[in-house]
Amino acid sequence: MGKVLWHVTMSLDGFIAGPGDAMEWAFHYSHPNAAVDEVIRLTGAVLSGRRSFDVGRRPGQAPQAQKPYGGAWSGPLLVLTHRPPPDGVDPDITFLARDIRGAVELALRAARGKDIVVIGANVARQCIDEGLIDEIMVHLAPVLLGDGIRFFDRIGAAQVNLEATGIERAGQITNLRFRVRK
Amino acid sequence: MGKVLWHVTMSLDGFIAGPGDAMEWAFHYSHPNAAVDEVIRLTGAVLSGRRSFDVGRRPGQAPQAQKPYGGAWSGPLLVLTHRPPPDGVDPDITFLARDIRGAVELALRAARGKDIVVIGANVARQCIDEGLIDEIMVHLAPVLLGDGIRFFDRIGAAQVNLEATGIERAGQITNLRFRVRK
Numbered sequence: 255m256g257k258v259l260w261h262v263t264m265s266l267d268g269f270i271a272g273p274g275d276a277m278e279w280a281f282h283y284s285h286p287n288a289a290v291d292e293v294i295r296l297t298g299a300v301l302s303g304r305r306s307f308d309v310g311r312r313p314g315q316a317p318q319a320q321k322p323y324g325g326a327w328s329g330p331l332l333v334l335t336h337r338p339p340p341d342g343v344d345p346d347i348t349f350l351a352r353d354i355r356g357a358v359e360l361a362l363r364a365a366r367g368k369d370i371v372v373i374g375a376n377v378a379r380q381c382i383d384e385g386l387i388d389e390i391m392v393h394l395a396p397v398l399l400g401d402g403i404r405f406f407d408r409i410g411a412a413q414v415n416l417e418a419t420g421i422e423r424a425g426q427i428t429n430l431r432f433r434v435r436k
Numbered sequence: 437m438g439k440v441l442w443h444v445t446m447s448l449d450g451f452i453a454g455p456g457d458a459m460e461w462a463f464h465y466s467h468p469n470a471a472v473d474e475v476i477r478l479t480g481a482v483l484s485g486r487r488s489f490d491v492g493r494r495p496g497q498a499p500q501a502q503k504p505y506g507g508a509w510s511g512p513l514l515v516l517t518h519r520p521p522p523d524g525v526d527p528d529i530t531f532l533a534r535d536i537r538g539a540v541e542l543a544l545r546a547a548r549g550k551d552i553v554v555i556g557a558n559v560a561r562q563c564i565d566e567g568l569i570d571e572i573m574v575h576l577a578p579v580l581l582g583d584g585i586r587f588f589d590r591i592g593a594a595q596v597n598l599e600a601t602g603i604e605r606a607g608q609i610t611n612l613r614f615r616v617r618k
Contacts, residue, residue, distance in 0.1 A: 260498025265595075266574065266587075266588075266598065267571075267586075267587055268449055268586070268587065268588075272595065273592075286479065332599070345453045359468075380543050385480050390448075392448065392614070394596035394598070396599060397596065397598060398588050398590075398595060398596040398598065400477045400588060400589065400592075400595070400596075401591045402593065403595075404449075404450075405448075405449055406449035406580050406582060407451075407582065407583075408580075408583065409582065410582075410583065411582050411583075413447075413454065413461060413579050413580060413582065414579065414580040415526070415577060415578070415579055416448065417578060417608070418578045418608050418609075418610060421604075422612050423603055426599070426600050427600075428600060428603050428612060430448070430610060432448070432578055
C-alpha cells in the first residue's frame with residue numbers, strides 16, 4: 255500500500271497562496287528540484303480539493319499551473335467536491351463527493367500500490383483530522399506574503415506532532431520533509 | 437553598526453505561540469543549538485514587544501521563558517510599550533513608547549556595535565514595514581499548532597522577498613536563515 259503525502263509549496267509565513275489566490279511567487283521559485291522529481295516518480299494518484307483544482311485552471315493562469323506538477327506527472331486525479339463541473343470530461347479526472355476517509359481509500363486504490371499526493375489546505379486538514387497523512391513535504395519559498403490562503407488552520411484541535419526526516423536546499427527553495435507521529 | 441536580526445521559533449504552520457500563548461511545544465524542542473549560541477554571542481541588545489515580554493513573565497511560566505534566551509544572554513532589553521509596568525526596576529530593562537525606527541536606533545546604540553535581536557510578531561512586523569530587518573533566523577519546530585499567534589500577518593501589503601542563506605538541522609529543529617532583500 256502506498257503512502258499518503260501532503261505536498262505543498264509554502265511561503266516562510268505559512269501561506270500556500272497569496273491574496274486573490276496569487277501563485278506567481280511559487281512559480282518564480284519552481285526551479286528544477288530533485289525532490290519534486292522523486293515525488294512525481296513515486297506518485298500513483300493525486301487527491302485535490304476543489305479550490306486548488308479551480309485555481310490551477312483559472313483563465314490567465316500560467317499553463318504549468320493547470321495540471322498537477324505542470325503536466326510532468328500523469329495519472330488519476332481525484333477532486334473532492336459537492337459540485338462537479340458540468341463540462342469535466344478528462345478521463346483522468348474523477349470528481350468525488352464523499353467523506354475524506356473514503357476519498358483517500360479510493361485514491362490509494364487508483365494509485366495501484368504507489369503513493370498518493372494530497373493537495374489543498376482544506377482536504378489536507380480533513381486528512382490530518384482523521385490521521386490519514388503519513389508524510390508532509392514542504393517546499394519553503396523565501397518570501398513573506400502576509401496574507402492569503404493558510405497552509406494549515408485548525409482552531410481548537412490538539413497539536414499534531416511531526417518528526418523531521420529531511421532538509422535540503424534546492425536553489426532558493428528549502429525542502430522540508432516530515433513524518434506524522436501517530 | 438550591528439545587524440537587526442528577527443529571531444523566532446515557529447511551528448511548521450507558522451505560529452510563534454499556541455492558543456493561550458502556549459509555549460510548551462517550543463521549550464520541548466529547545467535542545468542545544470549552536471546557531472542559538474552564536475546569536476547569543478553576537479547580540480548586544482534585545483528589542484521586544486510587550487506581549488512577548490509579558491508571556492515570558494507569566495506566573496507559572498517555565499523559568500527559562502522569563503529572560504531572553506533563558507538567561508544565557510544578558511544585556512540591555514528594550515521593551516516597546518505604551519504602558520510600562522509600575523514595578524519594573526531591573527536596570528537592564530528599558531520600557532519605551534516611541535516609533536519603531538527610533539526604538540531600533542536606540543537598541544543599536546545600546547548594543548554598542550553588536551547585533552540586535554527583535555522578538556515579537558507585532559514589533560517584527562513594524563520593523564519589516566519600515567525596512568529595518570536585515571536578517572531572519574527561524575527555528576522551525578516539527579509540530580502543527582493550528583491556532584495561536586501568527587509569525588507574520590500583514591494584510592494588504594506587498595510581499596517581502598528574502599534570500600535563503602542557510603539551513604541546518606539541530607536535533608528535531610530546523611534552523612533557517614534569510615537575508616531581507618531591500
